[in-house]
Amino acid sequence: MSRTECGSSDMxxxxxxxxxxxxxxxxxxxTTDLLGIGxxxxxxxxxxxQAGVVAGVEAAAQLIRAAGGAAELxxxxxxxxxxxxxxxxxxxxAGALHRGWKVSQTLVEYLSGIATATAALVEAARAVSPHIAVVTTRKTFPGVKAAMIEAIKAGGALPHRLGLSETVLVFPEHRAFLPDTLAALARLKREAPEKRVVVEVDTLEGVEAILPAAPDILQCEKMAPExxxxxxxxxxAAGIAVKVAAAGGVNAGNAAAYAAAGADILVTSAPYWAKPADVKVVLEPA
Incomplete structure (x- = not known):
């Protein structure tokens, strides 16, 4: 899907x-009804x-049309x-445009803010490592996941996990229940051969303990670039085809450092909390 097609989904x-x-x-x-200007x-x-990456304008146009106006992107x-x-x-x-005005403006501001922040992070990382993957977590605000995913895709990232049903990510909180972690990981690879097995670690000792299982991805939580x-x-040194993902605290300010450290993947929540873009709306008599 090209970036210009991001807003054309059925969401x-x-x-x-x-x-x-x-x-x-x-x-x-x-207000509009009492003033009699509708x-x-x-x-x-x-x-x-300000300069930025646009998101949510198709939905804004739909909102204005649903309110009774005509909109052109x-x-x-x-x-x-x-x-x-x-x-x-x-x-x-005027009544139709007033009804559609604020909700459509706010939607574009929030989603364009996310898209712009995503683009800044992606550009910082790829200036150092052109093929590095930038993916966002499932820490979307509940109820608006689809809109936030549309925005990060507009900025050049992809979702890391859309939910618990479609990926295998073994946290320390899972491993706490396992008597034999390496055996459990081997079983995962046998029983779900079409899925990549991702294991979260937060220390070098944890990496050394997990490496013999040859997970597809080591997700390194809150490790510094060093x-x-x-x-x-x-x-x-182990000679194993394992991808390294940096996660936890990754943002536009340190993305280049993580890329330079050799990470294959950057996992981030930062764009979801971006400052909204500033959209100026002029509503006036025709």
């Missing part, structure tokens, strides 16, 4: 769009105040734009 169903509108306008727009012709323009999810770039234009009755370099050296 924004009419039911979800209606639910978002209902949160903000459950029983009509009291039928006046109006137009609305969304612009990004000027930028697509995944687009890298300069400050002042027009994201979408809308027109229709620690990752030592893990990479251990893996290479």
């Amino acid at each position: 924004w169903s009419p039911e979800k769009i209606a639910a978002l509108l209902a949160e903000d306008v459950p029983y009509g727009d009291l 039928s006046a012709p109006a137009r609305m323009v969304f612009r990004l105040r 000027q930028s697509a999810t995944g687009a890298r734009v300069e400050a002042g770039t027009v994201l979408l234009r809308a027109e229709g009755p 620690g990752i370099a030592e893990v990479v050296a251990l893996v290479r």
